[in-house]
Amino acid sequence: MISLCIFDLDGTLSNTLRSLHYFCNTALTQCGFPPVDDIHKIQYMVGSGVHVLLQRLLTESLGSYTEEQYQQLLSIYNALYASDPLHLVTEYKGVRPMLQTLSESGVSLAVFSNKPDAMTKRVVSALYPEIPFDVCRGQIDGFPKKPAPDGIYAILKETGCPREQCLYIGDSDVDMRTGQNAQVETIGVTWGFRTSMELIHAGAKILMDQPEELSAFVQMRNRS
Numbered sequence: 031m032i033s034l035c036i037f038d039l040d041g042t043l044s045n046t047l048r049s050l051h052y053f054c055n056t057a058l059t060q061c062g063f064p065p066v067d068d069i070h071k072i073q074y075m076v077g078s079g080v081h082v083l084l085q086r087l088l089t090e091s092l093g094s095y096t097e098e099q100y101q102q103l104l105s106i107y108n109a110l111y112a113s114d115p116l117h118l119v120t121e122y123k124g125v126r127p128m129l130q131t132l133s134e135s136g137v138s139l140a141v142f143s144n145k146p147d148a149m150t151k152r153v154v155s156a157l158y159p160e161i162p163f164d165v166c167r168g169q170i171d172g173f174p175k176k177p178a179p180d181g182i183y184a185i186l187k188e189t190g191c192p193r194e195q196c197l198y199i200g201d202s203d204v205d206m207r208t209g210q211n212a213q214v215e216t217i218g219v220t221w222g223f224r225t226s227m228e229l230i231h232a233g234a235k236i237l238m239d240q241p242e243e244l245s246a247f248v249q250m251r252n253r254s
Contacts, residue, residue: 031195031251031252032137032195032196032197032215032248032251032252033136033137033138033191033192033195033196034137034138034139034140034164034185034186034189034191034195034196034197035132035137035138035139035140035196035197035198035199035244035248036140036141036142036182036185036196036197036198036199036214037139037140037141037142037199037200038141038142038143038199038200038201038202038205039141039142039143039145039150039153039154039168040076040077040143040145040222040223041076041077041200041201041202041222041223041224042122042199042200042201042205042219042222043121043122043125043129043141043154043157043158044119044120044121044122044153044154044157045119045120045121045122045222046076046118046119046153047069047072047073047076047223048069048118049115049116049117049118049119050072050076050083051069051072052117052118053107053110053111053117054066054072054075054083054087054107055067056110057103057106057107057110058087058091058103060106060110061099061102061103061106063088063091063092063099063103064091064092065091066087066090066091071090072087073223074223075087075090076223077144077176077202077203077204077205077223078144078175078176078204079144079145079169079175080104080107080108080145080146080169081104084100084103084104084107085100087103088100088103111149112148112149115149115152115153116152116153116156116157119153119157121157121158122221122222122241123241124240124241124242125241126158126161127241127242127245128241128242128244128245129158129161130160130161131245131249132244132245132248133161133162135245135248135249135252137248137252138164138189138191139161139162139163139164140163140164140165140166140167140185140189141154141163141165141166141167141168142165142167142168142176142181142182142185142198142208143167143168143169144168144169144175144176144204145168145169146168146169147167147168147169147170148168149168150166150167150168150169151166151168154166164188164189165185165188165189167181167184167185176204176205176207176208177204177205177207177208177211178208178211179208179211179212179213181208182196182198182208182209182212182214183212193212193213193214194214196214196215197214197215197216197217197248198212198214198215198216198217199216199217199219199244200216200217200218200219200222201218201219201220201221201222201223201224201229202222202223202224202228202229202232203224203228203229203231203232205218206218206229206232206233206234207232207233210233215236216234216235216236217234217236217237217238217244217247218230218232218234218236218237218238219237219238219239219241219244220237220238220239221239221240221241
């Protein structure tokens with residue numbers, strides 16, 4: 031039985047690629063650094079939190095960088111992003127009805143992201159205001175980020191869900207490792223930022239190409 035579905039955010043529930051590309055290049059330009067025009071390069075920088083994103087961004091832009099340059103970019107990026115975290119963000123087709131179907135069938139829903147906690151909550155509440163997520167958790171300072179399993183453990187404790195009744199869903203190698211580290215059943219989705227081969231190489235045992243496949247999978251498991 032599956033009683034709780036925990037979702038990654040970027041690349042799983044929300045398409046933030048154009049948004050991240052915009053904020054990354056705007057911050058680089060304001061710092062006087064060369065922009066990274068290829069959006070697909072940004073696609074492979076995300077998933078491990080803002081600090082890793084900006085470190086990868088600076089490496090691509092400058093080759094090497096100083097701590098002062100990193101702190102400058104971090105300050106500008108954070109201010110830009112906080113001003114409008116929904117800029118150019120869209121939902122993936124089929125995600126909303128999938129979430130509604132799961133909720134209506136009695137499955138609890140949660141979000142676990144490496145995006146900063148306040149931004150995670152803002153994006154989820156703005157995109158899906160009618161969806162009753164039990165927990166919405168982003169990166170919290172001093173708390174291990176994905177692929178550490180601590181966030182999943184915290185959600186399981188808060189919801190009272192046994193680990194064997196939890197399903198974790200994400201689109202990246204980081205997500206696959208997170209689910210494995212938490213020892214919960216994990217599904218890789220291919221509509222996000224990574225390819226099916228990358229997910230398989232990261233240990234994915236189950237892949238889904240469309241959101242409706244997920245709700246059908248959960249309903250089938252819960253009927254058996």
